[in-house]
Amino acid sequence: MRILLIEDDPVLGMAVRDQIVADGHGADWVTRLADAEHAVHAAAFDLILLDLMLPDGRGSDFLRKLRSTGDATPVMVLTARDQISDRIAALDAGADDYLVKPFDLFELSARIRAVGRRYAGNPNPLVTLGDIEVDLSARSVRRAGQTIALTAREWALFEAFVQRPHQLMSKPQLEERLYSFDAEVESNTIEVYVARLRKKLGADVIETVRGMGYRLGTPGGGA
Amino acid sequence: MRILLIEDDPVLGMAVRDQIVADGHGADWVTRLADAEHAVHAAAFDLILLDLMLPDGRGSDFLRKLRSTGDATPVMVLTARDQISDRIAALDAGADDYLVKPFDLFELSARIRAVGRRYAGNPNPLVTLGDIEVDLSARSVRRAGQTIALTAREWALFEAFVQRPHQLMSKPQLEERLYSFDAEVESNTIEVYVARLRKKLGADVIETVRGMGYRLGTPGGGA
DNA sequence: CCTCGACGTTCAGGTGGGTGTCAGCTGGGC
DNA sequence: GCCCAGCTGACACCCACCTGAACGTCGAGG
Secondary structure, eight states, X not given: OXXXXXXXXXXXXXXXXXXXXXXXXXXXXXXXXXXXXXXHHHOOOSEEEEESEETTEEHHHHHHHHHHTTOOOOEXXXXXXXXXXXXXXXXXXXOSEEEESSOXXXXXXXXXXXXXXXXXXXXXXXXXXXXXXXXXXXXXXXXXXXXXXXXXXXXXXXXXXXXXXXXOBOHXXXXXXXXXXXXXXXXXXXXXXXHHHHHHHOGGGEEEETTTEEEEOOTTSOO | OEEEEEOOOHHHHHHHHHHHXXXXXXXXXXXXXXXXXXXXXXXXXXXXXXXXXXXXXXXXHHHHHHHHTTOOOOEEEEEETTOHHHHHHHHHHTOSEEEEESOOHHHHHHHHHHHHHHHHOOOOOEEEETXXXXXXXXXXXXXXXXXXXXXXXXXXXXXXXXXXXTOOBOHXXXXXXXXXXXXXXXXXXXXXXXXXXXXXXXXXXXXEETTTEEEEOOSSSOO
């Protein structure tokens, strides 16, 4: 796996790069966003590790620009504990995962392995639910052959269900999933997004279990 | 899994400890930081549940001190909804997760299971009773391969039986389980829900012991 | 710098299904 | 045969959930 590391701190950067190499991956390490943009244009990566605070700009801006070009390379954000707003911005901008500094290098290895399993392990990770096809790496959903566009939040919610097909998930669980550690929201946001997903993908896509939460339904009938 | 609970509120503490034990873990419950420090020196825990407001100090200070000794035991902080600053302080001090009071005991179980999964690498545990399969973390029940939908109360009651497979449970015990502490119910609610469970899962799923209570039956014949 | 559009979030009002209660019935134990 | 614990079907209430719309916010493009 080829990994692009965008991190300006020399100590952390070196440690992470060494760990990546030790895990048997290829590592490209840049310290500025300008270099990072050059790198993603020059080569294809399987994973990008992105620090949010960089000398020549914000990592979330880089990420947003990357996603706007249609690039779906998995991005794992490296963030400090108190930069909650930045973290949310990063998830909104299209980050796939995040790691809170200071993090254990074992944790890093485990996450990278998880990415490899999820994305590179099987080149065509298609999940099928009735007549719905989900491509986790491409972030695309099709129902009856028709591609359906989901917004960032809609996708984040839907992905949570797809990754755990039989699991019942409570609203607090889902809120935490969508809003990271800043689960301060006291509203019906989850309900609203469930409704929007049902409107886009079909009413039977998500099943309500009163008083407990939601779970993936069985689209297209129980067949 | 062995869990240290640091919580001074007797009602909440008892409820959490009972839930931990019901989930099959070992629980040590202390109400003061002094006792907590003694406990972590005396034994190794797999998880620490830490209240932030304690009679003899702040939980975040305890946590910081613990981390400074190199102890990396997972710590889940229990915090009130409005103590945002304390929560951030706890995360900075090295907490791995947090749970906002008042929290559902199911939520607690799920989080504890998540910790166990993260550190042991196990998938969800499946409980099998004859031809009935129960996934406690997914909250799903299947009989002969057929998924059966349970409501919140029905699940709560069924879970109580599944977690104590051979134990006889009186109606007051079950009422306390379903309605936590304000057990103000004076009716045959338990009988009603036992009947509903039997209708959904089969008559042999719960066995009546006249004058004493109920216990889990042996579905699928006395095999 | 301004405008437009897309998306996220909040709010209020309506609704249906879960829940608790009750009355009457059943059946086992003595 | 009596008695009482447990069983069952029915039903009204209430709250969790749904939904449409309005509002705020952020980024793209001129």
